[in-house]
Amino acid sequence: MATGNITSAIDSLSAAIHCNIIPQHEYLLQGSILDSQVEHLLHRLKGLCDNVDAGPEPFHDHEVCFSLRAPNQATPTLLLRVRKANDVDAPYQLRYIGQQEVGDRTRPTLVRNSLDIACTSTVVEYLQELGCRIDFEYTNRGYMFRKGRMKITVSKIFKMGGIPTKPGETYTEAISQSYLVELSVLAPTGQDGIGKDMMMFAEQLKPLVQLEKIDYKRLGNIP
Amino acid sequence: MGVTILQPFPNLENKTGPSIIDFLSKRVIALGAQQVGHFLVDCETYTSVPQMSVQPKVVHVLHNSEHPASVFSILETGTKQIALVADLLFDLLILKMTPAYTSKKQTKIESKGPRFELGDFVIKLGIVSMSQTFKGVMVEVEYRPCLIPSMCWDLIREFMQGFMGSHVTNIIPPYFTTPSMMAPNQNKQNDIYQPIDTVQQYLEHFSNYRKLSNPPIMGMRN
C-alpha cells in the first residue's frame, strides 16, 4: 500500500519558488535589421546556433495584448499577452510581462518578470470576461534560433487588417521595413551571469545588428 | 483518462468522515480493489472587487492530483461559465491579480482520501472539508477505457450501486444532460469526456456544500 502523503498543488508550488527553479525572469536584448539585409543575419545565425540541422525553424504567431486595469486607475495593473501559433497545432501561450527591474546601470541586459503559461483555447474569452481589455494585436512571422539556453528570434511584425472574416484568412500588412531581432533567456531568480553570455553572443552579431537593452520608460508610456 | 462520475455519499447516521471512508474502503477492498496512493482535489475561489463590475465575477481555481501539471480555472460571470486549463504557473499569475480579484481564505474547500484501482476502474473516496471543517463524503468512480459518458453510465451505475447501495440514482447526473461546451448542439453525455468535466463536477458539488454551510460551525472553528 502506498503511504503517499499527497501535497497540495499550492504547497509544491511554494516549494518550487523556494528552490528557485521557476523561470520567472526574462533577460532581453533587442535590435532590428532592414529587410534587405536580413538574409546575411540568417546566414550568420545558421553558423552560430544549435538548431540549424533542418534549416531555420519558422514560426507564425498571432499575439493579442490584454491589460487588466484596477477600477478608476489609469495605469494598468497587469499586462497579459496571448500567443497562438498559426502554423502548427500547439497550446495557446498566456504570458505575463512585468515591469522591468531597475537594477544597476551596469547590468548588461534588460531584466523583467515574466511567466509563460500554456493553456487551452478558451483563454481569450476567459480574459475578456475577466475584465481585461484588448490593447492591440499583431501577427509575428519569422525564424527562431536556439543557442544553449538563449533564444533568438528574427521576425517581422504585421498589423491585423481589420477583423478577419474567417479564421485563417487574415489580411495583414507589415508595420515597418525591418525585422525585429530579439535575444532572450528565461531563467530563475539570481542567475545574472547569463547576461554576460548574452552580451558575448550579441557581440558576434555585430555589425549586422546592434542588440541593445531598450529602456521602455524612455520610449514614453506605451501600454 | 476516462469517464468519471462523482457521487456524494449521504451522511445519514451522523458518523465522522474517517469512519465512513473506512466503511466504504472495506467494501471496495472486498470487491478486489487495491489501494494505489491518495488523491486530492482542491478549490479556491476569488471574487472581483466591487468596483470592477456591476455583477460580481467569480473565479474558481482547482487542482486535481490526477492531473498534477495542470491548473483548472472556471470563471463565472453570472450568465455563463468559461473554463480554462493551464500550466501550474497560472497559480502565480492569479496571485498577481490581487488588485482586482481577492480570495476569501475560509472558502477553500478540498476533497482528499484514498485512491483504489480495480481492473479498469479507479475509485476515490474523498472527505470533503472546508477550512478543516468536515462537510461530507464524495465518491468518484472513473472507468478508464471509455470516453463517451452515455455509453458507460449504465456500467458505472451498476458498479457504484454494487458498493454504495441505493444511494446511487438510476438516471445520469444532471451535469451530463446540459449542453456540451465544445459542441453546443449535443449533450455532454454524448461528447468526448475531458478532464475539465471532472473538475466541473467537483465544482458543482463543492458549491452545494458551501451553500449548506451554516455560519455557527464556521464560528466554532475560529
Added chain:
Amino acid sequence: MEQLNSALISIKVLRSRVGQVFETLGSGIRLEHGEEGRETKFLMELQELLNAVNNNLRELESTTNGLTPAPFNLGNTSYLSQETTQERQALYSQLVNSYKWIDKIHEYSQLATQVLSGNGLKRSYFNNSNKRRRPLTSCHNVMPHAVDSILNNIDRSLSEMTIKVWRPFATNAIVHVILGRVLKAAFVFKGIMIEWITVKGFDENFDEIDDLWTESRHKVFRNVQNHTHSAMLHFYSPTLPDLAVRSFMVS
C-alpha cells in the same frame, strides 16, 4: 584426453623455456659470471638453455605425434580460428551459440507438430486440399487491389467503422480500424488472410503504423484482443467473413 593434456603441458614448458632464453639474452653478462672468462661462462649458460629448449621441443613433437587425429570435422568453420582481424575473433563462439539455438528450435518444433497434429487449424490448404479438388486461389498471394476492394466493401457496409489501409511492407496490408468512439484496432494481413490483430482504446494511439506489439493499457481491450484472436482462428475461411462477424461481436 590425457595425451592432449600432456601435449598442452609440454607446450607450456616449451614456452617458459624459450622465455627464459630471451630473458638471459636480454640481461646480458651479469655479476654472477665473475671477472675471469665471463664471456665463455655466459655462452655456456646460453648453450645449456638452448639444449633444454631443444629437448622440450622434441618432447612436444613426440606427444603431438601420439595424438589421434581430430575426432570430429569442423568443416570450413575450422578456418575461423585462423582469423586474425580483431573484430572477427568472436565469430566462433557466436557460431556455437547459434547451433545451440537451432537445436532448441528443433526440439520445440517437434513438440509443436505433435500438439498441432492433434488439433487441426485450417490456415492453409495443404492438408485438406484433397477434399476440395478445385484449384483454389491461395489466400496468401492476392493482388493488392483485390484486397483493397474487399476492404472497401466492408468499409461501405459498416457505417460505424472507418478503415485506413497502409502498406509499409510492400504488398501486405496493415489496416487500422476505428470503431465508433469505442476502440481502435490494427489488422495485419498476409494477402487476404488476417495474421494478427491488436486492439486498443479510443484514447490510445498507434504511435507508428506498424506499432503492433504494445498492448492496450486497459484490461477490457486486452480481453477483446484475446477474443478477436480466437475469432480470427474460428472464422477463418477463404472469403473473409470475420471482419463483419468481429464488429458484430464487439458492438
